[in-house]
Amino acid sequence: AMGAATRIMQELSAAFAEVEVASGFVKDLFQMSEGRLQRAESCNKLAPHIWANAVRATRLMHEKLTMQWRMAAAILKHADASKRVSYKKADETVRLVNEKLLRWKEEAEILQQEAREDEMARQAALRMGAPRPSPVEVERQHADMARQRQELERQRMQAIQHGPRENYGFVETQSDADD
Numbered sequence: 001a002m003g004a005a006t007r008i009m010q011e012l013s014a015a016f017a018e019v020e021v022a023s024g025f026v027k028d029l030f031q032m033s034e035g036r037l038q039r040a041e042s043c044n045k046l047a048p049h050i051w052a053n054a055v056r057a058t059r060l061m062h063e064k065l066t067m068q069w070r071m072a073a074a075i076l077k078h079a080d081a082s083k084r085v086s087y088k089k090a091d092e093t094v095r096l097v098n099e100k101l102l103r104w105k106e107e108a109e110i111l112q113q114e115a116r117e118d119e120m121a122r123q124a125a126l127r128m129g130a131p132r133p134s135p136v137e138v139e140r141q142h143a144d145m146a147r148q149r150q151e152l153e154r155q156r157m158q159a160i161q162h163g164p165r166e167n168y169g170f171v172e173t174q175s176d177a178d179d
Contacts, residue, residue, distance in 0.1 A: 002097045005090040012086050019079045023072040030069040033062040100160065107152065 040058040044051035 002094050005093040005097075009087060009090045012083055016079055016083050019076060023076045026065070026068050026072040030065045033058070033065045037062045103159070104156070107156070 037055075037058045040051055040055045044055045
């Protein structure tokens with residue numbers, strides 16, 4: 001998703017640059033036509049029999065370029081608005097992906113820490129000669145851990161589908177509410 005968002009931002013920048021170049025070209029033509037119209041009108045005052053047709057043609061061309069410049073300016077304005085919206089959405093996508101990656105990393109760190117603590121507790125119990133838990137107790141603990149893993153996976157999938165939550169995917173359990 002981040003690669004696609006980055007690619008879209010790059011393509012959008014390139015397309016917007018092309019629109020700006022084309023708009024600048026139309027603006028330059030429009031400004032040249034203004035100068036030519038002024039020149040033709042001033043010459044028409046001196047020699048109307050020579051410049052009358054040139055003034056009509058120049059006015060017609062200037063009107064067409066005026067319309068083209070207005071259209072180019074409107075396109076540029078809408079393209080800029082679209083660019084801003086697209087950048088905002090791409091930035092939001094990158095931010096969401098980064099948040100999810102961070103949550104997954106934190107979740108993995110928590111699981112590793114719990115595994116280390118369990119191993120240390122197991123080794124401490126062995127050193128003290130504590131009795132081993134019964135097979136039924138071991139099975140119950142495995143079932144509890146499997147349920148917890150399933151719940152975490154469900155929460156992660158829910159976060160992927162529905163976006164970030166304020167509690168970052170952690171659900172308050174009944175024992176937490178009782179504390």
